Amino acid sequence: xxxxxxxxxxxxxxxxxxAGCANCHRELEQLQALDQVLAGHTLREQHVDLWPAIxxxxxxxxxxxxPFALIGLLLVIxxxxxxxxxxxxxxxxxxxxxxxVALLFxxxxxxxxxxxxxxxxxx
Amino acid sequence: MDDAxxxxxxxxxxxxxxxxLVERYQRRAVGHAVAILFDxxxxxxxxxxxxxxxxxxxxxxxxxxTFYQWFYVLLxxxxxxxxxxxxxxxxxxxxxxxxxxxxxxxxxRLALEKALHSLTPEEREIVSLKYFSGLSYDELAxxxxxxxxxxxxxxxxxxQRLQGKLARTLPKV
Numbered sequence: 001x002x003x004x005x006x007x008x009x010x011x012x013x014x015x016x017x018x019a020g021c022a023n024c025h026r027e028l029e030q031l032q033a034l035d036q037v038l039a040g041h042t043l044r045e046q047h048v049d050l051w052p053a054i055x056x057x058x059x060x061x062x063x064x065x066x067p068f069a070l071i072g073l074l075l076v077i078x079x080x081x082x083x084x085x086x087x088x089x090x091x092x093x094x095x096x097x098x099x100x101v102a103l104l105f106x107x108x109x110x111x112x113x114x115x116x117x118x119x120x121x122x123x
Numbered sequence: 124m125d126d127a128x129x130x131x132x133x134x135x136x137x138x139x140x141x142x143x144l145v146e147r148y149q150r151r152a153v154g155h156a157v158a159i160l161f162d163x164x165x166x167x168x169x170x171x172x173x174x175x176x177x178x179x180x181x182x183x184x185x186x187x188x189t190f191y192q193w194f195y196v197l198l199x200x201x202x203x204x205x206x207x208x209x210x211x212x213x214x215x216x217x218x219x220x221x222x223x224x225x226x227x228x229x230x231x232r233l234a235l236e237k238a239l240h241s242l243t244p245e246e247r248e249i250v251s252l253k254y255f256s257g258l259s260y261d262e263l264a265x266x267x268x269x270x271x272x273x274x275x276x277x278x279x280x281x282x283q284r285l286q287g288k289l290a291r292t293l294p295k296v
Binding site: 030031034037038039040041042043044045046047048049050051053054055057058059 | 138141142145146149150153154155157158163166167170171174175178219220221222223224226227231232235250251254255256282285286289290
């Protein structure tokens with residue numbers, strides 16, 4: 001009845017008011033009934049075994065992608081160097097950073113910044 | 124193995140120690156996720172993702188918290204990401220959020236689940252943590268990372284809405 005704030009009236013004054021006020025008395029009864037219903041329930045025990053799926057996921061994720069990314073990057077650089085004398089340098093130079101970034105994201109297979117590990121509520 | 128020991132071993136790359144944490148907390152986590160999402164399948168997905176997040180972030184575990192308090196933040200973030208991109212569940216039969224104590228009828232439980240379903244995920248979350256998991260105001264403030272006063276007012280308005288919904292369903296309340 002106080003919106004979560006500390007009431008301005010003392011408990012005694014509040015009780016005296018509720019006893020004499022039909023509206024507040026009815027509201028108090030409804031709140032007590034709600035409390036009774038809530039107290040009569042608990043969260044149901046959930047039977048689950050998530051470990052096999054989690055183990056599968058963390059095993060896949062622990063494969064170190066860095067050597068593969070490095071090899072891929074080196075191959076692209078070598079290929080681009082081979083192409084240098086035969087093609088227009090301007091376009092090749094523009095494409096190099098795009099290829100490197102695209103390759104890295106393909107190798108990582110997901111956005112590495114996706115997970116919130118800062119432990120700050122998002123909502 | 125206690126949680127502190129398991130966490131230390133996880134930080135050294137021991138997957139069996141992480142299994143211990145998963146098996147200890149998965150049931151509680153799914154219960155809390157069902158309370159937010161109101162969908163059993165989505166809840167399991169959110170818990171699974173949150174455990175994977177935890178495994179990756181375990182090196183930065185905050186020792187001022189218990190494992191579950193720390194994990195709950197990850198779980199909550201996963202759940203709310205999920206609520207943002209899916210439709211609310213229409214079929215309540217598969218949810219099975221609550222268990223009745225002796226003296227409470229199935230009819231009352233179903234009415235309460237229906238009333239909870241009509242609340243927002245944030246309202247359902249705070250009501251569930253307070254009344255069904257028995258967290259104190261201080262524990263709620265820690266879990267939800269909000270001031271104690273905000274906990275009290277959020278709970279007050281959630282209760283008020285719940286009472287309004289239940290009053291239409293249950294004439295006694």
